[in-house]
Amino acid sequence: MAKSESKTPKKSPAAPKQAKPKPLPLDERILAILGRDPARSLSAPEIAQMIEPEGDWHAQLMPIRRAAVALMLDGRLVIYRKGKPVEDPEDFRGVYRLGLPKDE
Numbered sequence: 001m002a003k004s005e006s007k008t009p010k011k012s013p014a015a016p017k018q019a020k021p022k023p024l025p026l027d028e029r030i031l032a033i034l035g036r037d038p039a040r041s042l043s044a045p046e047i048a049q050m051i052e053p054e055g056d057w058h059a060q061l062m063p064i065r066r067a068a069v070a071l072m073l074d075g076r077l078v079i080y081r082k083g084k085p086v087e088d089p090e091d092f093r094g095v096y097r098l099g100l101p102k103d104e
Helices: 026-035 044-051 057-073
Strands: 078-081 097-099
Touching: 026 044, 026 057, 026 097, 044 057, 057 078
Parallel strands: none
Antiparallel strands: 078 097
């Protein structure tokens, strides 16, 4: 009797995997989002949802706050509270918005 051949398809050679682009650091992502419309300010939840549209964006809120404080101390971002820039970025409470510094 003849030996029957296997009917399973042969695997084609694997295509080389493309490297995923490395995500930007959080502070650069925040600045990029704000840079889309420099005249507009955004809340931390709005930014978090843009960073993590399908995942748990709530987990991004504290890291965004920490990054915002560091960016404001560097003069690259403004933290607004009730429409006015906060005086001390390391000591503010409540709802806040983030925006790019205005050229004056």
